[in-house]
Amino acid sequence: MYADRVRQPSLLDKVMTAAEAAALIEDGMTVGMSGFTRAGEAKAVPLALAERARQAPLSISLMTGASLGNDLDKQLTEAGVLARRMPFQVDATLRKAINDGRVMFIDQHLSETVEQLRNHQLKKPDIAVIEAVAITEQGHIVPTTSVGNSASFAIFAERVIVEINLAHNPNLQGLHDIYIPTYRPTRTPIPLTRVDDRIGSTAIPIPAEKIVAIVVNDQPDSPSTVLPPDVETQAIADHLIAFFQREVDAGRMSNSLGPLQAGIGSIANAVMCGLIHSPFENLSMYSEVLQDSTFDLFDAGKLAFASGSSITLSARRNADVFGNLERYKERLVLRPQEISNHPEVVRRLGIIGINTALEFDLYGNVNSTHVGGTRMMNGIGGSGDFARNAHLAIFVTKSIAKGGAVSSVVPMVSHVDHSEHDVDILVTEQGLADLRGLAPRERARAVIDNCVHPDFRGPLGDYFERACARGGHTPHILREALQWHINLEETGRMLAG
Amino acid sequence: MYADRVRQPSLLDKVMTAAEAAALIEDGMTVGMSGFTRAGEAKAVPLALAERARQAPLSISLMTGASLGNDLDKQLTEAGVLARRMPFQVDATLRKAINDGRVMFIDQHLSETVEQLRNHQLKKPDIAVIEAVAITEQGHIVPTTSVGNSASFAIFAERVIVEINLAHNPNLQGLHDIYIPTYRPTRTPIPLTRVDDRIGSTAIPIPAEKIVAIVVNDQPDSPSTVLPPDVETQAIADHLIAFFQREVDAGRMSNSLGPLQAGIGSIANAVMCGLIHSPFENLSMYSEVLQDSTFDLFDAGKLAFASGSSITLSARRNADVFGNLERYKERLVLRPQEISNHPEVVRRLGIIGINTALEFDLYGNVNSTHVGGTRMMNGIGGSGDFARNAHLAIFVTKSIAKGGAVSSVVPMVSHVDHSEHDVDILVTEQGLADLRGLAPRERARAVIDNCVHPDFRGPLGDYFERACARGGHTPHILREALQWHINLEETGRMLAG
Numbered sequence: 001m002y003a004d005r006v007r008q009p010s011l012l013d014k015v016m017t018a019a020e021a022a023a024l025i026e027d028g029m030t031v032g033m034s035g036f037t038r039a040g041e042a043k044a045v046p047l048a049l050a051e052r053a054r055q056a057p058l059s060i061s062l063m064t065g066a067s068l069g070n071d072l073d074k075q076l077t078e079a080g081v082l083a084r085r086m087p088f089q090v091d092a093t094l095r096k097a098i099n100d101g102r103v104m105f106i107d108q109h110l111s112e113t114v115e116q117l118r119n120h121q122l123k124k125p126d127i128a129v130i131e132a133v134a135i136t137e138q139g140h141i142v143p144t145t146s147v148g149n150s151a152s153f154a155i156f157a158e159r160v161i162v163e164i165n166l167a168h169n170p171n172l173q174g175l176h177d178i179y180i181p182t183y184r185p186t187r188t189p190i191p192l193t194r195v196d197d198r199i200g201s202t203a204i205p206i207p208a209e210k211i212v213a214i215v216v217n218d219q220p221d222s223p224s225t226v227l228p229p230d231v232e233t234q235a236i237a238d239h240l241i242a243f244f245q246r247e248v249d250a251g252r253m254s255n256s257l258g259p260l261q262a263g264i265g266s267i268a269n270a271v272m273c274g275l276i277h278s279p280f281e282n283l284s285m286y287s288e289v290l291q292d293s294t295f296d297l298f299d300a301g302k303l304a305f306a307s308g309s310s311i312t313l314s315a316r317r318n319a320d321v322f323g324n325l326e327r328y329k330e331r332l333v334l335r336p337q338e339i340s341n342h343p344e345v346v347r348r349l350g351i352i353g354i355n356t357a358l359e360f361d362l363y364g365n366v367n368s369t370h371v372g373g374t375r376m377m378n379g380i381g382g383s384g385d386f387a388r389n390a391h392l393a394i395f396v397t398k399s400i401a402k403g404g405a406v407s408s409v410v411p412m413v414s415h416v417d418h419s420e421h422d423v424d425i426l427v428t429e430q431g432l433a434d435l436r437g438l439a440p441r442e443r444a445r446a447v448i449d450n451c452v453h454p455d456f457r458g459p460l461g462d463y464f465e466r467a468c469a470r471g472g473h474t475p476h477i478l479r480e481a482l483q484w485h486i487n488l489e490e491t492g493r494m495l496a497g
Numbered sequence: 498m499y500a501d502r503v504r505q506p507s508l509l510d511k512v513m514t515a516a517e518a519a520a521l522i523e524d525g526m527t528v529g530m531s532g533f534t535r536a537g538e539a540k541a542v543p544l545a546l547a548e549r550a551r552q553a554p555l556s557i558s559l560m561t562g563a564s565l566g567n568d569l570d571k572q573l574t575e576a577g578v579l580a581r582r583m584p585f586q587v588d589a590t591l592r593k594a595i596n597d598g599r600v601m602f603i604d605q606h607l608s609e610t611v612e613q614l615r616n617h618q619l620k621k622p623d624i625a626v627i628e629a630v631a632i633t634e635q636g637h638i639v640p641t642t643s644v645g646n647s648a649s650f651a652i653f654a655e656r657v658i659v660e661i662n663l664a665h666n667p668n669l670q671g672l673h674d675i676y677i678p679t680y681r682p683t684r685t686p687i688p689l690t691r692v693d694d695r696i697g698s699t700a701i702p703i704p705a706e707k708i709v710a711i712v713v714n715d716q717p718d719s720p721s722t723v724l725p726p727d728v729e730t731q732a733i734a735d736h737l738i739a740f741f742q743r744e745v746d747a748g749r750m751s752n753s754l755g756p757l758q759a760g761i762g763s764i765a766n767a768v769m770c771g772l773i774h775s776p777f778e779n780l781s782m783y784s785e786v787l788q789d790s791t792f793d794l795f796d797a798g799k800l801a802f803a804s805g806s807s808i809t810l811s812a813r814r815n816a817d818v819f820g821n822l823e824r825y826k827e828r829l830v831l832r833p834q835e836i837s838n839h840p841e842v843v844r845r846l847g848i849i850g851i852n853t854a855l856e857f858d859l860y861g862n863v864n865s866t867h868v869g870g871t872r873m874m875n876g877i878g879g880s881g882d883f884a885r886n887a888h889l890a891i892f893v894t895k896s897i898a899k900g901g902a903v904s905s906v907v908p909m910v911s912h913v914d915h916s917e918h919d920v921d922i923l924v925t926e927q928g929l930a931d932l933r934g935l936a937p938r939e940r941a942r943a944v945i946d947n948c949v950h951p952d953f954r955g956p957l958g959d960y961f962e963r964a965c966a967r968g969g970h971t972p973h974i975l976r977e978a979l980q981w982h983i984n985l986e987e988t989g990r991m992l993a994g
Contacts, residue, residue, distance in 0.1 A: 084936070098970050104936035105970060109918055119847070119888060120749040121921070122934045184755070184847040184888075189686030252617040258681070343886055344841035350616070350681040365913065373909075373978070374969030380918060388885055389840055391616060391681075415971065416862065416913035421606055421877055424618070437619045439581070439601035472871030473595050473602060474912065478983045481870070486975045 002216045005132075005164045008139040014214045018044035021161045021213035025049055025127055027058035032125030032153030035072075036065030036310040036337060037264050037289040038090075038224065040146030042129040042163045044217040046072045050079035059083040063125065065148020065309065065337055066110060066288075066381065067091070069222030077103065086122075087113045088379040099375045107369065110288065110382040111341035114152035118183070128157035130204070133168045139208025140201070143176050144168045145221055145322075146310030147334045151178045151204045159212045166218040171325045174202050176334045192345050195259050195286045196305045198333065223315040226291060229270035232398045235429035236267060237274025240354070240394065243425065243432050244280065255279070256304075259286035261346075261386050262293070263355035264312070267396050269293045271354055276300045286351055288340050288382045290332070292317045298328055307333045309340040341385035353386030357395040359408045360426055360451075362444040362464055363474055364435050366395050366418040372485055373414030380417050387422045399428035399453035405493040407456040409447060411463045412481035420474075426451050440474040459495060499713045502629075502661045505636040511711045515541035518658045518710035522546055522624055524555035529622030529650030532569075533562030533834060534761050534786040535587075535721065536807040537643030539626040539660045541714040543569045547576035556580040560622065562645020562806065562834055563607060563785075563878065564588070566719030574600065583619075584610045585876040596872045604866060607785065607879040608838035611649035615680070624709075625654035627701070630665045636705025637698070640673050641665045642718055642819075643807030644831045648675045648701045656709045663715040668822045671699050673831045689842050692756050692783045693802045695830065720812040723788060726767035729895045732926035733764060734771025737851070737891065740922065740929050741777065752776070753801075756783035758843075758883050759790070760852035761809070764893050766790045768851055773797045783848055785837050785879045787829070789814045795825055804830045806837040838882035850883035854892040856905045857923055857948075859941040859961055860971055861932050863892050863915040869982055870911030877914050884919045896925035896950040902990040904953040906944060908960045909978035917971075923948050937971040956992060 006012055022045050025031055035041025041064065050072075052058070061084035062076070073091035076082050085094065087108035098105040108116075116122045130150045134142045143150055144165055154160050179200030182188055191199050229237070247253045257280055262268040272293035275283060283303045285294060290308040295317055297303035311334070313321055321328065339345065346353075358377060360366045368383050369376060387393035395418070397408045408428065420440065426433045431450035435443045444464050452460050467475035484494040503509055519542050522528055532538025538561065547569075549555070558581035559573070570588035573579050582591065584605035595602040605613075613619045627647045631639045640647055641662055651657050676697030679685055688696050726734070744750045754777055759765035769790035772780065782791060782803040789811050794800035808831070810818055818825065836842065843850075855874060857863045865880050866873060884890035892915070894905045905925065917937065923930045928947035932940045945958050964972035981991040 099968055101938055101965065101968070101972075104939060106934060106936055107918065107970075115844075116933070120747070184845075186690070187845050187847075188690055189688065189841075189845065191686065193683070193685055250617070343844055344686075347612075347840055348681075348684050348686065350684075370969075370971055372969075373975055374964075374967070374971055374973050376970035384885075384916075384918060388881075414973075414975065416916055417918070419881075419913055419916070421604065421881060421914070436613070437603060439603055441598055442601060467871075468598065470871070471596055471598070472867075472869075473604075473873035474867055474871055475598075476871050476911075478870055478911065478979050478986060482975050482979060489975060 002164055002166065005134045006214060007137045008135055008208050011135060011139060011208060011211055011214060014211060015216060016213050018048035018215045019052065021045050021215045022048035022052055024159065024161065024213060025060065029126040030061040030123045032128040032149065032157055033062065033064045034130045034143065034146065034148060034150040035068045036146035036148030037312045038067055038069030038222050039310040039312045040131050040144040040221065041068040041070065041072060042131045043070050043219045044163055044215050045129045045161055046076060050075040050081055053079040053081045063087065063113060065146060065150065070219065088381050090378045095376060105376060107376065107379045109380060109384045110337050111343065111385040114149050114338050117152060117156055125153050125157040127159045127161065128153040129161045129163065130154055131163045131165050133165065133170050133172045135162060136203050139211065140203035140205050142173045142203045144172055147176055147178065147336050148309055149337060151180060151336050154204050154206050155180065160206060160210045161213040161215065162211055163215045163217060166216065167220045169322050169325050175329060175332055176202055178204055178336060179339055190339065190342060190344050193348065195284045195307045195349065223318055224291060224312045226269045226314060227266040229273055232429040233267050233270035234274065236396050236427050237271045239427050239432040240271055241274055241278045256282040258350045258352045258391050259284045261287040261351050261353045263381065263383055264289050264291065265356050267356050268354050271396060272297065276302060286349055288337060295321050295328065298331065305331050307335060307340065309335055309337040341382045343385060343389045346386055347389035350391035351386060352392045352394065353390035354394045354396060355383040355387065357397040357408065359410055359413055360395060361410050361413045362447055362460065363440045364420045364423040364426060364443050364447065365413050365416045366423055367413040367415045368417040370415035372489055384418060387418050392424050393422055394425040394427065395423060396427045399430050399451060404455060406488060407453060407484065407494055409452045409456065409460065410484050411460065412476060414482060414485045441468065499661055499663065502631045503711060504634045505632055505705050508632060508636060508705060508708055508711060511708060512713060513710050515545035515712045516549065518542050518712045519545035519549055521656065521658065521710060522557065526623040527558040527620050529625040529646065529654055530559065530561045531627045531640065531643065531645060531647040532565045533643035533645030533807040534809045535564055535566030535719050536809045537628050537641040537718065538565040538569060539628045540567050540716045541660055541712050542626045542658055543573060547572040547578055550576040550578045560584065560610060562643060562647065567716065585878050587875045592873060602873060604873065604876045606877060606881045607834050608840065608882040611646050611835050614649060614653055622650050622654040624656045624658065625650040626658045626660065627651055628660045628662050630662065630667050630669045632659060633700050636708060637700035637702050639670045639700045641669055644673055644675065644833050645806055646834060648677060648833050651701050651703050652677065657703060657707045658710040658712065659708055661711060661713045663713065664717040666819050666822050672826060672829055673699055675701055675833060676836055687836065687839060687841050690845065692781045692804045692846065720815055721788060721809045723766045723811055724763040726770055729926035730764050730767035731771065733893050733924050734768045736924050736929040737768055738771055738775045753779040755847045755849045755888050756781045758784040758848050758850045760878065760880055761786050762853050764853050765851050768893060769794065773799060783846055785834060792818050792825065795828065802828050804832060804837065806832055806834040838879045840882060840886045843883055844886040847888035848883060849889045849891065850887035851891045851893060852880040852884065854894040854905065856907055856910055857892060858907050858910045859944055859957065860937045861917045861920040861923060861940050861944065862910050862913045863920055864910040864912045865914040867912035869986055881915060884915050889921050890919055891922040891924065892920060893924045896927050896948060901952060903985060904950060904981065904991055906949045906953065906957065907981050908957065909973060911979060911982045938965065
């Protein structure tokens with residue numbers, strides 16, 4: 001049943017149950033697991049670990065690529081397994097534990113986790129748990145629907161547990177490109193100069209003897225929960241496409257734009273879908289997660305190539321894409337997130353980065369993570385990796401939330417993830433503000449005129465005018481700067497009355 | 498008198514007075530001038546331009562490498578010449594005009610200005626004014642004590658004015674390494690893998706016919722105003738050196754540390770001076786500005802090589818270093834600031850970045866630029882270029898200012914330039930907080946325990962405890978978060994009573 005998936009015969013006697021494998025994980029260990037945007041996470045061992053912890057409490061420091069599917073973070077949190085967690089998550093139960101201070105969450109730029117491990121800035125994983133479609137004849141690990149941090153976790157850990165997942169199409173083999181930067185002080189440039197370059201190996205090269213357990217399962221990835229485009233997200237897409245057209249007309253971009261990156265979620269997905277009916281051709285993606293829209297763009301003949309670190313699809317597209325993988329395989333590559341998000345590569349390729357803001361302020365500072373300045377939503381993810389070095393750093397959001405109680409455009413953001421220096425373009429359904437080359441007072445005018453919902457435009461303009469009267473390069477009235485957030489906390493609405 | 502400096506004979510008839518050259522600059526133009534950290538700026542033409550504007554008003558958009566010396570920004574501001582200014586400045590008169598909203602200042606990561614010009618995101622200079630020690634036989638420009646953005650300004654501008662400055666040692670020729678990234682979509686890796694690599698040319702290669710004017714002058718650079726180490730800066734240096742020693746002992750760094758970057762100013766200079774009496778050997782620098790401490794380290798036999806974008810010395814060291822340049826020349830290189838600060842290179846080399854914070858908060862967010870959240874001090878400079886991608890992102894500051902009225906460690910910074918994600922180590926004279934791998938609540942504890950002045954430790958700890966009781970990944974009390982800044986604004990002290 002799995003002999004064709006475990007091709008190094010000496011490893012066949014390492015096959016065991018998930019519970020047996022989970023027993024190799026000890027209290028206090030640092031564990032590195034596969035999984036990125038709910039794709040390709042190890043599934044059986046973490047569940048068995050949660051089960052075991054319910055009987056005999058233990059806790060670990062868990063690092064992954066990004067978010068996990070199959071409610072794993074929920075299960076692990078409820079079982080008290082997570083003492084520390086990095087670098088990203090999207091689970092409601094874990095989120096609550098983080099915000100209660102029960103789980104120490106280290107929110108990181110997604111390109112940096114393995115770099116910090118490599119430099120001994122973080123404790124290396126004692127053990128890695130990696131989902132695979134196969135183990136090669138050499139004992140190398142073939143990942144599934146994500147690469148994430150799996151390669152470096154397997155390389156750094158002394159012991160590796162492999163979950164062979166029979167639910168994945170074995171034809172995934174060949175899709176991955178595993179490149180690991182060399183060590184300093186003799187580190188060489190990352191030799192990637194085109195989105196379709198292949199610079200590494202198709203499997204994770206580790207000594208076969210590090211594989212101490214193999215668990216076989218067939219639990220599929222969780223489908224993505226992306227919402228279809230609505231009137232507002234369509235308007236955001238339209239504003240952005242009109243802007244791209246102006247850039248092309250002005251000779252600043254070609255008709256194939258630049259390599260596109262789109263953050264996870266419904267708005268970014270809707271923007272990408274909007275490109276299906278755009279005049280742009282021969283598009284390419286150099287992104288973290290490839291969502292439904294990637295394959296919709298392939299099917300529409302718009303997309304030439306897509307590079308990512310994971311593939312996360314809705315139930316609608318999942319069977320079709322993975323059941324017909326040969327249709328796309330030559331135009332796809334999955335890389336370690338260190339490479340998909342690497343500042344060196346992002347700057348070299350000139351990426352157009354499109355990410356979702358929780359809120360932004362008058363001057364273009366962006367909050368991607370903290371509700372009310374205090375409560376973690378998901379994490380910064382790759383947004384900073386891309387925004388800092390992108391050709392165009394674009395942030396999108398609907399202008400209001402909570403039925404109009406909340407403005408996504410505020411006098412001062414309650415938390416800064418991306419400073420004014422890193423933000424070029426802001427888009428809401430109201431319009432687009434092009435902040436390039438503008439001083440703060442000019443940025444504020446562009447934001448007020450283009451992005452704010454009409455219900456908040458007057459009050460925001462009033463704040464700005466009164467702040468300007470007090471002076472400063474970046475005018476503010478400190479006594480009022482956070483008042484909208486305080487109002488929201490106290491009354492449920494940003495504006496009084 | 499200057500024939501040996503203008504070696505392309507056809508250019509000799511372009512020699513003219515500064516006033517004649519300044520007349521080539523028209524109202525409304527965008528002008529790119531040499532100059533980085535008060536080193537190597539064009540001196541005569543901007544003064545002549547200011548003089549002219551006092552008679553016949555005109556205004557321009559001025560971009561430089563970084564700050565200018567010789568009171569040029571003051572003169573230009575007073576003459577009303579500056580409509581727009583980027584990407585950095587340190588002048589009190591200009592600062593006031595910026596904060597009054599009279600000059601539009603675009604505060605940029607110093608590695609990004611020419612990248613944005615190259616990508617047509619900013620308007621290219623109509624004319625460039627570049628200080629040189631010589632023009633070569635090929636008509637190429639040999640810069641003086643800084644490279645900054647000079648090379649790209651000269652390449653992008655249609656017309657170039659060269660100021661031959663006879664005050665500079667002609668032996669500066671050969672010190673510079675001019676590398677310009679290739680254009681996308683065929684951009685290749687920057688082939689720099691060691692701090693002492695030379696990857697470009699020793700002069701700025703432009704067609705000789707672009708040089709429309711040559712002005713000869715002999716006004717020296719302004720000396721740096723760096724203050725000697727004091728008790729607090731010595732304590733900061735001591736904490737940092739003890740930390741480096743622990744890193745070496747733990748096997749995380751070699752005894753030659755990593756390539757060092759130090760921001761401009763007295764504190765960073767003092768830290769570098771502290772290395773003279775440290776046990777570390779064979780040090781190297783990959784920095785923006787090379788200050789007195791660089792040459793003190795050379796003289797002490799501690800420093801093997803220094804790469805920068807400018808050399809800015811005190812009156813004490815200036816004559817000695819430039820009068821004996823051959824003593825250092827083989828161990829020095831000056832690069833375009835795009836390359837000295839390039840994210841690709843910073844990450845590859847594993848730089849130890851030491852920059853000065855104006856203030857930082859409980860969670861390690863750093864304000865480098867805005868007093869009271871509104872008033873621009875100098876600009877972000879290269880601190881973001883280095884901090885984001887450094888092996889160690891270190892920020893230093895004295896724990897108090899204004900005779901104890903101000904704490905540099907606050908509940909929430911009034912402006913964020915570097916978010917918690919980009920800050921590894923914080924140091925004041927009180928001690929050092931190592932924030933690597935810590936969650937926000939742990940970071941706060943490390944900051945309170947190690948960095949805060951005793952006068953503020955109680956109040957800050959009290960704020961943190963009460964914020965934690967309200968919950969959140971990054972606990973805050975929004976009603977109080979900015980209160981210390983408000984108190985300062987209203988009473989001149991951060992703490993009441």
